[in-house]
Amino acid sequence: MTGNLPFPDRDTVAEKLAALSDADKSYLALLMENGAQDDNLLAGLRRHLDLAAASRFLNSLKLENLGLWLGTQAPDRRLQIRLMETARSSQHPAYQVFRIGLSRSGGLEKAYPPAP
Numbered sequence: 001m002t003g004n005l006p007f008p009d010r011d012t013v014a015e016k017l018a019a020l021s022d023a024d025k026s027y028l029a030l031l032m033e034n035g036a037q038d039d040n041l042l043a044g045l046r047r048h049l050d051l052a053a054a055s056r057f058l059n060s061l062k063l064e065n066l067g068l069w070l071g072t073q074a075p076d077r078r079l080q081i082r083l084m085e086t087a088r089s090s091q092h093p094a095y096q097v098f099r100i101g102l103s104r105s106g107g108l109e110k111a112y113p114p115a116p
Contacts, residue, residue, distance in 0.1 A: 008037075013044020014051060017066060025069070032074055038082065045070075045086055052094040060097040067101025076111040084108055 013031070016024040031037045052063060067087065074080055087099035102108075 008040055008044070010040065010043035010047045013041055014047040017044060017048040018051075020062075020066060020069070025073075029073055032079060035078055038079060041079075042082055042086055045083075046089075049086070049090070049092075049094050049098060053090070053092040058094055058097075060093070063094055063097045064101035064104075067098040067103075068105045069101075071102040071105025071107035074107055076107070080107045080111040 008031070013028075016027055028041070031041050048066075049063075052058060070083060071080070074083055083102055084099070087095055087102050089095065
C-alpha cells in the first residue's frame with residue numbers, strides 16, 4: 001500500500017532538530033526556503049518538542065539554542081508567526097524554553113517592526 005507520505009516526514013525533521021549539526025542546519029535551512037514545506041517543518045518541530053517534554057531529562061540550553069537558531073534563520077513574516085504559535089501551544093517547560101530562545105532571536109520583531 002503506497003500513500004502520499006509527506007517528504008520529509010515529521011520524524012526525520014525532529015531528528016534533524018534534535019541533532020542540529022552543521023549538516024542538519026543546512027538541511028533545515030533548505031527546508032525553510034520552500035514555503036510548501038512549512039507544514040512538514042512545523043510537524044517535525046512539534047514532534048521534537050513533544051519528545052523533549054516526555055523525556056526524563058530536559059536539556060533546556062539545547063532547546064533555547066534551537067529556538068534562537070530557528071528564529072534567526074526562519075524567513076520573516078511567512079514562518080515567524082507559525083513558529084511562535086507552536087512555541088505557545090503548550091505550557092510545558094520544553095515549549096517555554098524554546099519560546100524564550102525564539103523571543104531572544106528577535107525574528108518576530110524583524111518580521112513586524114514596531115510602529116514609530
